[in-house]
Amino acid sequence: MCGIVGLFAKSPSLEAHVGALTAQMLAVMGDRGPDSAGFAVYGADTGRLKLTLRSPDAAARDGALAALAARFGEVRPVRRDTHIVVSVPERDEIAARALLAESGVAVVGAGRRMELYKEVGRPEAVAAAFDLPAMAGTHAVGHTRMATESAVTTRGAHPFSTGPDQCLVHNGSLSNHNGVRRMLVREGIAFETENDSEVAAGYLTFRMREGASLEEALTAALADLDGFYTFLVGTRTGFAVLRDPIACKPAVMAETDDYVAFGSEFRALAGLPGIEDAHLFEPEPGRVYAWERPE
Structure with missing residues (x-):
């Protein structure tokens, strides 16, 4: 089940509202994942x-x-x-x-730039506890979890981060994550949990350490990660979306002159400003979608 949301501000005028809009989107996805929630916000770079x-x-x-x-x-x-x-x-x-x-x-x-928060509880309560509505930034990703393969714990909540300014949220399940984890451990990637989503995050970190761009790393994941999944990845300068080649999990995106937004369902996007004039589309299976802003 689980719910994913993401918001990328193309216009600086939206940055002050990124936290409030992300909190609103996260709360709507509560019935897709009521047991825990988390989010990452990309704020100012202090050096x-x-x-x-x-x-x-x-x-x-x-x-x-x-x-x-x-x-x-x-x-x-x-x-x-x-x-x-x-x-x-x-x-x-x-x-x-x-x-x-x-x-x-x-x-x-x-x-x-990244700050990452996650806890057990309904998404609206988690967002309120960390004061997400008051946060500003260029972009944010969030996740509401329905644990189906492990206990309800904060360590098992998303996002997962295995590299600097990089995090991943995931809806779905990977079938070969244990084998990929063993390979990544040999390559020096450390893991804190048994969650398959952390393996996906570690895989992207590994590929990017080798010199791949985010888009190239996600393209490689299509060959190396088996299962059904939707990934939403945050980086220092942007975010990217990838669905598996079958695209079992629901997903919808909206783009305007001011933002790009992602939701597991349209209702997560329905309250965004200017949504009535947005370009709405379902991301195609097996295609990487990425947006960047210069640092």
Whole structure:
């Protein structure tokens, strides 16, 4: 089941509303995935690496924050419910991750622009807990989950991120993910869960590390990832959509002069501004759709 939404602002005038519109779209998809939800928002680039940290233990979060501040100085923390976003110089990423591993606080996402949040609960409650409606950015992706192959946990919620400023949300199921995971582990890709969607994210990270563009990595996925799926991928400068060659899962897109929007169903898009004049279309099976904005 599950529900996917995405919004890419082509016009700077829409950036202040990206969070509010994404929250609205996410809530509409609640009956496709009522057990957990998550989203990634791509905000301003400060020239530092942002790490999104998560722990249900407030004391652990405070301890990790104190340790980071003691080691790296000002880390500019932004607290949102069970998550904290901190920033460090990019050269300190390995040291920061090592310190956080000792603290028991998870790093759910990292990048110069991306902040990533996810929790158990209905999407409208998750969006409210992290104050998604107040967030601004160039683009965002979101997911509402109906767990059918694993327990309902925050670690199993989407998005999944295995590379800087890159995340993936997924509706569907992969049949060969365990074999692909073993190959990726040998290539140095680390995984936190058994979720097949994290394998898809790791596969794209691996291909792009080899020098492929996002479009080339997604095209390669058509040959290497078996199953039925719709992927929506966020990167530092844009996002992309891919459906499997059979396209079992529903999907609809809308494009105007101001934005590109994606939803698992049209009703997720129905409240967007100017939707009555948008170009509405169903993404074709086995075709990569991608949009970019210059940095």
